[in-house]
Amino acid sequence: MGAMREIGCEEVAASLKKALLKAGVELPADVKGVMKEASRRETGRSALVFQRCLENMDVAEKEGLPLCQDTGMVLLFCEIGQDLRLDGDLNEALERGVREAYEEGYFRKSVVMDPLKDRRNSGTNLPPVVYHELVKGDRLKINLLLKGFGSENCSRIHMLKPTCTREGVIEAVLKTVTEAGGSPCPPIVVGIGLGGTMDKAAVLSKKALCRSLDSHHPDPWYDELERELLERINKTGIGGGGLGGDVTALGVKIETYPTHIAGLPLAVTINCWADRKGEVVL
Ligand code: SF4
Numbered sequence: 112m113g114a115m116r117e118i119g120c121e122e123v124a125a126s127l128k129k130a131l132l133k134a135g136v137e138l139p140a141d142v143k144g145v146m147k148e149a150s151r152r153e154t155g156r157s158a159l160v161f162q163r164c165l166e167n168m169d170v171a172e173k174e175g176l177p178l179c180q181d182t183g184m185v186l187l188f189c190e191i192g193q194d195l196r197l198d199g200d201l202n203e204a205l206e207r208g209v210r211e212a213y214e215e216g217y218f219r220k221s222v223v224m225d226p227l228k229d230r231r232n233s234g235t236n237l238p239p240v241v242y243h244e245l246v247k248g249d250r251l252k253i254n255l256l257l258k259g260f261g262s263e264n265c266s267r268i269h270m271l272k273p274t275c276t277r278e279g280v281i282e283a284v285l286k287t288v289t290e291a292g293g294s295p296c297p298p299i300v301v302g303i304g305l306g307g308t309m310d311k312a313a314v315l316s317k318k319a320l321c322r323s324l325d326s327h328h329p330d331p332w333y334d335e336l337e338r339e340l341l342e343r344i345n346k347t348g349i350g351g352g353g354l355g356g357d358v359t360a361l362g363v364k365i366e367t368y369p370t371h372i373a374g375l376p377l378a379v380t381i382n383c384w385a386d387r388k389g390e391v392v393l
Pocket of ligand 1: 179180181182183258259260261262263295296383384385
């Protein structure tokens, strides 16, 4: 048996904190690029919204201020190499990274401890929503999302019939987007999970949001579906801030999983223009 690679949880906490601090104030290069391009393209009433978003991005980055007052609930997708030994408590390290980033960055603490009985703020933005996956190799990779809830509240699950066609899926996505209208702070990014079970589809729709907006789906059939969905979402005319325009979405990404013969779960997660994400690889 080969020697296990070892990393300390101190390093995990510090790297995660750094990545979260950056993600809260600076959009990644792919999102910046698509926003700039969309702003040049937009001729509708919402052109001003794009200008304001770009100004906002500039100020946030220069001043080191959060991009939005809603600094989100943190989602962490951890891929843990089976040949990696973690020295320390991983969950504790992840929580420390989140807590310290929200404290140091003056990010709004947006998490309540109990969803119904007692909606008291946890005061630390803890806990994050964490998913663990065991993979080959000796690395730890964490994909992170700072998820705003204006857009999260517009996300939907559709348990479609197994006979549902490609067009039926497109219609369900368009229904979700048009019902959302201006509420999720468009231009939006749409993450789609297709297949699995209800819960699996939902997680896939979040994982889809981790993909770069510049990336293409490896399967040409789904690549084509992503493009058509983007085009048809833009044709709804919702536009930036819901004011009407040619650009409603910046990107559509799909993740799939095998499913049961009797169903076709479809999850649509909507993200706002503040498409804050990051990656830590150790
Ligand atoms: S949906 Fe996004 S842009 Fe709108 S308030 Fe929430 S985090 Fe901010």
